[in-house]
Amino acid sequence: MKRWERLSATALFLVGIGGAFGAWKIGFGSFQSPGPGFFPFWLATLLTITCLVFFLRNLGADLISVSLWTKGSWQRPAKAAGVMFIYVLLIGQLGFISSTALMFVAWSRIVEHSSWKSAALLVVCGTAGLYLFSTVLAIPLPKGFLI
């Protein structure tokens, strides 16, 4: 796990360094009159320090090699993330309800490998539910060239 801990510490350390630099540029101000970057600067500095300590505490080799993902376990989350991003891109073009129907089909077939029958059932029930939900709560869902 130490290798992964070092990796996460490094990533957040870089966020801290970037955050501190960005906060200084916005305007630190002074203790008497704090500027917009005053609070973020101290936070980013604290993030950098804690990440550095975390990194140093995880130096050395692992006694047992630990992997965050077992073989192929990342595939379904990756596919689901892909489906979600395409979904959000389509909402503006096709409208909320149509793109939700497509998302259901893609999720069932690509992520879950379900049958066409269960995908169709999900589309019908899910979109009907969405329509009712948005009507009851009076949410103006975006419409595309379909519905």
Place this chain on the structure above:
Amino acid sequence: MLEMQGLLNGFALAITPVNLLFGFIGAVLGTAIGVLPGLGPAATISLLMPITYALGSPLTSIIMMAGIYCGAMYGGSTTSILLNIPGEAASVVTCIDGYKMAKNGRAGAALGISAIGSFIAGTFGIIALTFIAPPLSSFALKFGPAEYFSLTLLGLTLAAFLSGKSMLKGMIMAVFGLLLATVGIDPVTGSLRYTFGTMILMDGIDFLTLAMGVFGIGEILISLEEDMNAELVTTKIKDIYPTMKDWMESRWAIGRGTVIGFVVGLLPGGGAVMASMLAYAIEKRVSKTPERFGEGAIEGVASPEAANNAAASASFIPMLTLGIPGNPAIAMIFAALLIQGVQPGPFLLVEHPDVFWGVIASMYIGNVLLLFFNLPLVGVWVQMLKVPYSIMAPVIVMICSVGVYSLKNDIDDVFMMFIFGIMGYILRKFKFELGPLLLAFVLGRILERSLSQALIISSGNLAVFISKPISAALLEAVFLMLLIPIILMMRGGKQGNNPS
């Protein structure tokens, strides 16, 4: 006496048909979603929060959210007992004996004692809330910016300290959450911070977008790696009311669980998860027959379930009186109140006594409703557990998307929610606790405001934080919190270096 007067007024508000109806709907929806594996109270509230926005009245909204929260706490145990998958983190230990009882044909007794224990503990917690909250609120009126800064800092430190195995990781998440809260327009100077020249970040990060992302979407992505279709105990559930023998065996367990849960629930970051685990450990320790634990001991269900419900009620105290939410679910209720124009904290009792007492009264009512509806509706919850996760997951994605979109009618928010979902997934994979991140995000504005005010008032003199007795005491507690892990680390290092 004032408490009784306030409480009676609260009941008068809570039993209006509209509030009663939404309290009931909240409790049923909370239980229904809380029953689903992988969705805890925080995710349940975030999913259902858009519904409460549409209600308009802050009182009705918080009544509904309190119902959702308590319902989700009840619902989590059903999944643990029947499916051996905790419906929420606080029910993890309920799986151990609850599922064993179900396997032994005593699912009804396990569900029954869980509901009754939860009811007793929840009611005790609310009674204590009724009498502790007003004096604590009056005391907190003495707080100035320096005291608020120190108190918020203590809350965050405790949250990091109690959040998981590593305090350092908890601290990193808390600081990261605070940093995320600074994104957008600076409320004092109007300058843009960390927007990277984009319009999407100009308004800052919305709490619900972050919460639904890390808790809703992140949870789904993690669940996709696991097999969520575990074996459901399908034997007919009968005899849900405990026998005299069950009652005699579990009465002290419920009592101990209630007290432990209440005390732990008061601590920021402690909450229901820690309370249930501590209660189970203590129950096993004090038992004359500890070998029964893990084999279907009814005390192993009664104690943690009582503890997590007492903790759930207790966690309202710091939120309503000090304005410090103790756990992610309460943080969501806190954020929802802010959006409705109500600032939780010491002034809540003065400025919005209707909200304050209405919530407490509705919790009494909600607890009774949950007891009377949950047991007869066990069959319905079991049916819900039969819905495969392959159907639930895309439906949850849809609900999250509609919920976030409905905030500002902006698709960019949906996009950001998915980004936070992936962030939540990655952070979970790296074993970071997300509770401190969300708590810090909510408290970020309060911390920044109180720090700036204290510094301006004192002309930049940092001694303001230690010259005031309350602030100094709170900072001392923060210092001690930070010192404990360092001492433990050094002692551990010494022992590790000692060859013997």
